Amino acid sequence: MTGKRRIRIMVAKPGLDGHDRGARIIARAYRDAGYEVVYTGLHQTPEEIVEAAIQEDVDMIGLSSLAGAHNYLFPRTVELLKEKGADDIVVCGGGIIPDEDIPTLKAAGIREIFTPGTPLDVIVKWVADNVEPRGEY
């Protein structure tokens, strides 16, 4: 029997920023919602994140940044996914992201940005509405 497999999500912390409260809470919320979750841990370069995402065969990457380097780190991750031919992996982001940066990030291929105060349910539901498993069983 073939069928769609469970959605696999990578929660990733790019850069040197150590604020992982949000990322860890979101990883738990995805897990509790029944998704398979891979958490990278802190201090990952975009290169490391992309390599791990391909290796883990994830359907989505959630990037978290709270120290202001999102304008470099988020687009760089998408760029590397393209280079590796893995740009069907959906990328979204969250953290301390000023409103005026959001259009640029979306134009760079970040599908959604979740800013502080977004309820967990909204973040979790977004996956169901926007992410499809890339492979089958």
Add this chain to the structure above:
Amino acid sequence: MSGLFDKKIFDDLRASREKWEQELKKAFDARPERLERFATVSDQEIERIYTPEQVRELDFQRDIGFPGQFPFTRGCQPSMYRGRLWTMRMFAGLGTAKDTNERFHHLVKAGQTGLSTAFDMPTLMGYDSDSPKARGECGKCGVAIDTLVDMEDLFEGLPIDRITTSMTINPPASVIWAMYIAVAENRGIDRRIIGGTIQNDMLKEFIAQKTFMCPPEPSVRVITDTVEFGTREVPRWNTISISGYHIREAGSTAVQELAFTLADGIAYTQAAVDRGLDVDDFAPRFSFFFNSHLDFFEEIAKFRAARRMWAKIMKERFSAKNPRSWWLRFHTQTAGCSLTAQQPYNNVVRTALEALAAVLGGTQSLHTNSLDEVLAIPTEEAATIALRTQQIIAEESGVGNTIDPLGGSFFVEALTNRMEEEAFEIIHKIDDMGGMLAAIERHYPQQEIADAAYHYQRQIDEGKRTVVGVNKYVTEEEIPVEVLEIDEELEKIQIEKTNRIKNERDQVRVRECLEQVGGACSGGGNVMEPVIAAVKAHATLQEVCDVYRRVFGEYRDPGIY
């Protein structure tokens, strides 16, 4: 010693209570209680009313006493704010050293009484601005410091022989401190004169803030070097600022913040004692750093309990004899995690309440967050309002007119006792695990904090806890606030500056100095003098940290969630 209350009063009290409860029942029958459960931010349940019954055993001399006297529940110094107000110390750092220097001058002109430095992520992690790991991060959430020249620019025109400087720096604390000492000495200021604080608390990094470089054990070893060096050479310096702030920001409860912080303090004290230092020589230079969150009385009780607990720990556990060793002196920062991006002007009010709790709790210094800190590094205007908040509390509200005005409140004393009791339970659990280093290896504090953070977030999402403007009183229209932007060009400028310095220095001398640092690391000698020599020769922050990484190894985040 006897209790505070005459035993006879409890009979009368019981009768009055019964009468009150009957009336209460009638009132609640007509209109039920407002909430199913009344609890603090940390989810500690709070009773309807507090009377002498909850503090039946309270003993004035033993539990409350006078400020400046054991167990210091009411304050460390006998005079507290009747003598001198707390130090108004605003955490600041942005862009280049020159940008931050301008902000320092502005804050001093606005009436700030101490300096506090925020470094950017590469500096905090021991990388220079030209490292590939630093791409996109230079100057973003603090100031970029690569060489002694940056440090000289940072403190240009500031009287560091008179003003004290706090530096929030951890894995590379020894290097940044060496640079500060070098700046002073190059200006002809004796290292024995300068005063300030390096955060230098690695244990809470593994637990909460997560800027780490080397594994826990060698990290504590370098810290012990700084403690030893400071005790001998820089006697006015606070060698560690044992920090609960980040533990709380990571999502802990107030009791966990209290317990984990003091357990970290125990670990540092033990490490220095094991080195052969006399506790009364170094303990007076340990300082603390707490969070002030939104639950007003819980925070005040936490500060009072912290002082009393540390005094007991130092006196009973470490047999310290110098009363200064018993003092828990602390800096406070209002809770960054309590601020909201929605309706950001509300943050001014949150910060004011948190600052007031810190003052009523007897803080020695205070940073008040700016209303825009949830969005970016604060603008000058926002930082000024935050400083003015402290000045209004200090000079208009009258709360500093008497010492520990809440001492003796049934509620505050009961809460203080309860938090002390619960925090000691956690400390005993950590002792049973073999101390904080062993507990960290088992991920005990990390896991406890993650659980508490998740629980708190769920309560907000389920509407069990109100966050004004986020899950209640939500408005569609947002009032925009100005957000500070850091110029992307800055990275290029900083890298050019560092490269120029690296090209112009005496390379042979730098190599020799770095070898000396390596020798101290692997041979067990104190690293501080070699590091001071290295930074004076313009070795960069990363070059020294690379030596640490080579000798001690690197720590990687286990990625637990």
